[in-house]
Amino acid sequence: xxxxxxxxxxxxxxxxxxxxxxxxxxxxxxxxxxxxxxxxxxxxxxxxxxxxxxxxxxxxxxxxxxxxxxxxxxxxxxxxxxxxxxxxxxxxxxxxxxxxxxxxxxxxxxxxxxxxxxxxxxxxxxxxxxxxxxxxxxxxxxxxxxxxxxxxxxxxxxxxxxxxxxxxxxxxxxxxxxxxxxxxxxxxxxxxxxxxxxxxxxxxxxxxxxxxxxxxxxxxxxxxxxxxxxxxxxxxxxxxxxxxx
Amino acid sequence: xxxxxxxxxxxxxxxxxxxxxxxxxxxxxxxxxxxxxxxxxxxxxxxxxxxxxxxxxxxxxxxxxxxxxxxxxxxxxxxxxxxxxxxxxxxxxxxxxxxxxxxxxxxxxxxxxxxxxxxxxxxxxxxxxxxxxxxxxxxxxxxxxxxxxxxxxxxxxxxxxxxxxxxxxxxxxxxxxxxxxxxxxxxxxxxxxxxxxxxxxxxxxxxxxxxxxxxxxxxxxxxxxxxxxxxxxxxxxxxxxxxxxxxxxxxxxxxxxxxxxxxxxxxxx
Numbered sequence: 001x002x003x004x005x006x007x008x009x010x011x012x013x014x015x016x017x018x019x020x021x022x023x024x025x026x027x028x029x030x031x032x033x034x035x036x037x038x039x040x041x042x043x044x045x046x047x048x049x050x051x052x053x054x055x056x057x058x059x060x061x062x063x064x065x066x067x068x069x070x071x072x073x074x075x076x077x078x079x080x081x082x083x084x085x086x087x088x089x090x091x092x093x094x095x096x097x098x099x100x101x102x103x104x105x106x107x108x109x110x111x112x113x114x115x116x117x118x119x120x121x122x123x124x125x126x127x128x129x130x131x132x133x134x135x136x137x138x139x140x141x142x143x144x145x146x147x148x149x150x151x152x153x154x155x156x157x158x159x160x161x162x163x164x165x166x167x168x169x170x171x172x173x174x175x176x177x178x179x180x181x182x183x184x185x186x187x188x189x190x191x192x193x194x195x196x197x198x199x200x201x202x203x204x205x206x207x208x209x210x211x212x213x214x215x216x217x218x219x220x221x222x223x224x225x226x227x228x229x230x231x232x233x234x235x236x237x238x239x240x241x242x243x244x245x
Numbered sequence: 246x247x248x249x250x251x252x253x254x255x256x257x258x259x260x261x262x263x264x265x266x267x268x269x270x271x272x273x274x275x276x277x278x279x280x281x282x283x284x285x286x287x288x289x290x291x292x293x294x295x296x297x298x299x300x301x302x303x304x305x306x307x308x309x310x311x312x313x314x315x316x317x318x319x320x321x322x323x324x325x326x327x328x329x330x331x332x333x334x335x336x337x338x339x340x341x342x343x344x345x346x347x348x349x350x351x352x353x354x355x356x357x358x359x360x361x362x363x364x365x366x367x368x369x370x371x372x373x374x375x376x377x378x379x380x381x382x383x384x385x386x387x388x389x390x391x392x393x394x395x396x397x398x399x400x401x402x403x404x405x406x407x408x409x410x411x412x413x414x415x416x417x418x419x420x421x422x423x424x425x426x427x428x429x430x431x432x433x434x435x436x437x438x439x440x441x442x443x444x445x446x447x448x449x450x451x452x453x454x455x456x457x458x459x460x461x462x463x464x465x466x467x468x469x470x471x472x473x474x475x476x477x478x479x480x481x482x483x484x485x486x487x488x489x490x491x492x493x494x495x496x497x498x499x500x501x502x503x504x505x506x507x508x509x510x511x512x513x514x
Contacts, residue, residue, distance in 0.1 A: 014368040018452040021362030025355070026317060033351055034320045040312060047309015050301050055451065057298025065291015066266065069282070073273055089273060096265035102299055103454035105262060106306050110458060111478070118474035160439050161430050168423045175416045184415055184478030188458070191449045191485030197266075199369055199447055207376075227442030230485060 011063070015056045019048060058102070059196065067200055074205040078212040083155060087148045090205060094147035094229060097198040098140035104192050108132040108139075111185045120181055120245065135240065139189050142236035146228040147202060153224070154209045157216065160224040167231045174238050182241025189237050190230040202226060252304065259299040267292060306455050314459025321352045322467040343469060346410045352464065356406040359460070360484060361399035363453045370394055373447055377440050384503075385437065389495060394444045397491030398484045402457060405483035409464045412471050415479045422486045429493040437496030444492050445485040457481055 030038055038044070070093070077089050098104065112128035112135070115121045121131050153163060175183060194202070206225040210216040274282055282288060320326060327348045328335035338344055364370060374387040408418055430438060449457075457480045465477035 017366045017368060018363070018450060021366050022313075022359065022452065022456060025358045025362050026313065029317070029321075029351075029355055029358075033355075034326060036320060036326075039316050044309050044313050044316070047305045047307070047312065049309075050305025051309055051452065052305070054298045054300070054302030054305055057294045058302055059298070061291045061294025061296075061298055063291075064294065065288045066270075066295065069270055069274070069288060073270070073278070076278055077273075085277060089277075092269040092273070096269040099265045100262045100295075100299070101451075102302055102306075103449075103451045105303065106311075106455045107458055107481075110311075110462065114462065114473050114477060118472070120474060160442065164442060165427055165430070168427065172416075172420050172423065175420075180414075181474045184475065184482075187415060187419055187482030188478045188480070191445065191481040192454050194447065195449070195454070196369065196451045203373075203376075224439035224442060226447060227439065227445070230445060234482075 008060075011060055012056060015052055015059065018055065019052055023048075055102075055196075062197060062200075066197070067204075070201045071204040071208075074201065075208045075212070078205070078208040081212075083152075086151055086155070086209075090147040090151040091144040093144075093201055093205065094198070095140045095144035097201055098143040098193050099136060100197055101193060101195050103195045104136055104139060104189070105132075107185075107188065107192050108135045111135060115181070118181070131244075134244075135185070135189070135237065138236050138240045139193050139233045142232040143193050143198065143229045146232040147205070147225060150225040150228040151205070151209065153228075154206060154216065155213065160227065164227060164231060167228075167235070171231070171234050171238070174235060178238040178241050179245040181245060182238055186234050186237035186241060189233045193233050194226050194229050198229065199226060202229065252300065255303050256296065256300045259303065260296050262299065263292060263296050302451075310452070310455045311459045314456045315463040317355065318352070318460050318463025319467055321355060322349065322464060326351075346407065349406070349410050349468075352406050352410070353403045356402040356460070356480075357399040359453075359456065360402035361395045363450065363456075364395040364398040364448050364488075365391055367448060367450050367453075369447050369450060370444070373440075373444065381436060385440070385496075385499075389499065390440075390444070390492065393491045393495035394448055394488040397444075397488030398448050400491070401483035401485075401487030402480055404487075405461070405480040406464060408479065408483075409461060409471060409476050410468050412468075412476055415482070419482060419486065422483075422490065426486070426489050426493065429490065429497070433493045433496045434500045437493065441489050441492035441496065445489045448488055449481055449484050453484075454481055457484065 030036075073089070074093075077086050080086075109128075109132045112121070112132040115131055116123040116128050121127050149163070153160065178186065202225050270288075274280065324335060324338045324344075327344060328338060370391060371387075374385075374390045377385045377390060378387040404418070408415065433441070458478070461480040462473060462477040465471045465473045465475075
């Protein structure tokens with residue numbers, strides 16, 4: 001029981017730690033630099049509290065429900081050693097966690113609204129929603145395939161930097177063909193995707209694999225999956241942009 | 246009434262967002278591994294919390310975090326604030342509609358502070374840093390790594406703000422950054438490379454991303470001459486790219502220092 005409350009307090013604290021720096025920076029800028037009353041302060045504060053509470057429940061739920069079973073499965077699949085199931089599992093985990101990633105949901109919606117305002121897509125609720133939905137699907141599919149390739153890389157022991165460098169080269173080439181409107185959101189989507197659900201599960205998969213396969217060093221081989229997952233969305237979102245514009 | 250309707254809408258949306266994970270777990274657990282789920286009640290309770298939490302988070306985002314970022318960027322780009330009491334300058338800004346990029350220095354400082362402070366306290370980064378220290382048996386110090394990443398994010402966001410203000414094309418910065426990454430990769434100690442690449446993606450947390458995105462959108466819509474759709478995004482890309490450079494740099498420097506002290510101790514004995 002005591003352990004439970006310690007864990008609870010730790011979680012509340014770690015969520016609060018997410019907000020605290022923002023509050024400190026914003027408040028000191030308001031007081032010392034801008035020196036003007038903040039607009040809509042009550043609504044902003046209540047919104048921040050909701051963000052805190054929501055994130056707390058979210059992470060709490062992940063730790064109770066998803067992480068134990070996800071990590072256990074990641075280790076089971078690593079130990080089982082069937083490469084095909086491992087690849088499929090990697091894809092499924094990458095895809096499904098990305099769809100639920102809160103930051104991506106928020107950004108995709110914003111991107112839809114901006115595209116509608118700039119009349120790149122029709123200004124209706126449906127077209128904004130469908131733009132956001134397909135943006136997220138694109139990202140999720142690319143994260144899924146990135147995890148698959150990354151798993152294959154760990155199993156084979158290929159060095160990570162060749163993949164990254166080749167990926168960068170492809171991205172640079174594609175940037176020249178992509179419409180200007182999509183480049184920003186494409187580059188951003190790489191960083192957005194790997195956040196509070198994807199990272200712990202994917203890291204568990206990587207470290208589990210590297211620990212289970214003989215001759216693999218967990219630090220050199222275990223990490224690197226997330227790097228893949230941040231790289232491929234850039235490429236595929238630009239492709240998506242080329243298709244829809 | 247509107248709020249209740251909206252909340253129900255958001256709740257339904259988040260339920261759909263979480264559904265794929267439930268599907269994946271069920272499929273692999275029941276059909277592939279073929280074991281019973283240990284504690285289905287606990288799992289269901291966990292998912293219930295996830296759905297509720299995500300819904301509350303999304304509502305809070307719209308009410309709090311997005312407006313906060315946009316309000317900050319509006320205030321920081323306000324002509325009166327930029328001119329800072331300098332009447333001729335204020336008139337010039339109002340007349341010509343153009344502003345020197347250097348006048349926005351408080352925006353760059355704000356970006357730097359937000360990047361640094363949110364990253365240094367980021368729980369995901371703390372976890373990765375501890376794990377890195379553990380697997381490298383202390384060769385990578387957890388504080389050094391955190392500091393390197395935080396500085397990278399801070400410089401990234403600050404430079405990203407500068408890019409939005411000047412309106413220069415995003416991909417030149419990114420390509421230049423990638424080139425630096427590629428060059429450093431060949432000099433950096435092998436152990437730090439995957440860690441450096443990962444640190445780019447890990448750092449941008451669920452709270453930081455919407456705030457930084459809102460800052461970018463606010464800047465692009467308030468700085469004269471910028472277009473929201475072309476210039477608004479890209480800050481997060483900067484925040485994910487620069488930590489790679491700074492962590493690789495940290496790896497190179499700490500290896501040099503370690504080598505030097507080793508040589509010294511060899512000579513000493």
